Amino acid sequence: MDQPIIRIRDLQKSFGRLTVIDGLDLDIAKGEKLALIGPSGSGKTTILRILMTLEDISGGRIEVCGEPLFHMSRNGTEEPANDAHLHRMRRHIGMVFQHFNLFPHKTVLQNITLAPVLTQGATRADADRRGRDLLDMVGLADKADHMPSQLSGGQKQRVAIARALALQPQIMLFDEVTSALDPELVEEVLEVMHRLARETDMTMLLVTHEMGFAHDFADRVLFFDKGRIVEQGPPDQIFTAPQEDRTKSFLRKIIAAGQRV
Ligand SMILES: Nc1ncnc2c1ncn2[C@@H]1O[C@H](COP(=O)(O)OP(=O)(O)OP(=O)(O)O)[C@@H](O)[C@H]1O
Numbered sequence: 001m002d003q004p005i006i007r008i009r010d011l012q013k014s015f016g017r018l019t020v021i022d023g024l025d026l027d028i029a030k031g032e033k034l035a036l037i038g039p040s041g042s043g044k045t046t047i048l049r050i051l052m053t054l055e056d057i058s059g060g061r062i063e064v065c066g067e068p069l070f071h072m073s074r075n076g077t078e079e080p081a082n083d084a085h086l087h088r089m090r091r092h093i094g095m096v097f098q099h100f101n102l103f104p105h106k107t108v109l110q111n112i113t114l115a116p117v118l119t120q121g122a123t124r125a126d127a128d129r130r131g132r133d134l135l136d137m138v139g140l141a142d143k144a145d146h147m148p149s150q151l152s153g154g155q156k157q158r159v160a161i162a163r164a165l166a167l168q169p170q171i172m173l174f175d176e177v178t179s180a181l182d183p184e185l186v187e188e189v190l191e192v193m194h195r196l197a198r199e200t201d202m203t204m205l206l207v208t209h210e211m212g213f214a215h216d217f218a219d220r221v222l223f224f225d226k227g228r229i230v231e232q233g234p235p236d237q238i239f240t241a242p243q244e245d246r247t248k249s250f251l252r253k254i255i256a257a258g259q260r261v
Pocket residue numbers: 015018020038039040041042043044045046047207
């Protein structure tokens with residue numbers, strides 16, 4: 001692998017006495033599409049939140065685009081060096097959450113243009129133009145002037161994706177983006193993510209309980225359990241010929257519950 005866009009070494013994360021990430025090593029290549037799967041509580045979301053600097057770390061090292069994400073502070077904890085460093089690092093990464101977190105009193109277009117204008121100094125005209133292009137890309141060109149309350153859950157999530165893309169990140173993190181949606185709205189969101197995966201060279205990390213989607217979407221699937229990567233490989237290998245007992249038993253339960261893998 002050339003210089004990885006994300007490099008994680010011996011990452012540790014505890015909440016009090018609970019160890020959630022336990023010595024994680026991971027290199028992610030630029031443009032790679034990764035799916036993180038595994039039982040509830042295995043630490044998948046925590047990894048995304050750490051990369052987004054929404055959580056600090058208990059030990060180890062993370063580099064994003066060749067730069068450390070955290071520095072050891074004087075009191076011995078790892079944290080972003082200062083606001084300027086944090087701001088610079090956050091520009092690399094966008095995240096879409098399970099709950100869309102749109103600003104309820106802003107229009108759809110304003111939701112998308114607010115951050116580029118406020119944090120990246122974009123002109124209103126440029127932000128509007130790009131915002132409308134992104135709405136077109138997620139199939140919501142006609143909803144620019146609607147309020148979030150007028151949208152379905154699937155539409156809200158597509159706005160949230162457009163909003164994250166408006167900051168032009170190199171890396172996008174998707175945390176269970178369809179799990180709060182009614183089943184009939186899931187497909188429209190997955191379709192947008194498929195298109196992003198196929199048509200852009202963005203690096204994408206997806207935490208999901210939808211194994212069929214992970215299979216179709218990812219270049220590499222990581223199976224997590226208890227804060228460690230138990231097994232990883234191309235989707236065909238993980239889903240049709242898993243090697244580890246814990247992966248096999250996890251997938252057996254998923255299949256028994258009627259899910260496509
Ligand atoms: N802020 C927090 N304080 C204390 N414990 C936390 C906190 N955030 C997460 N945890 C715990 O860390 C563990 C890992 O949580 P995490 O959300 O990363 O798992 P996950 O694999 O994403 O699970 P799921 O698939 O259910 O989303 C869980 O036991 C969770 O309860």
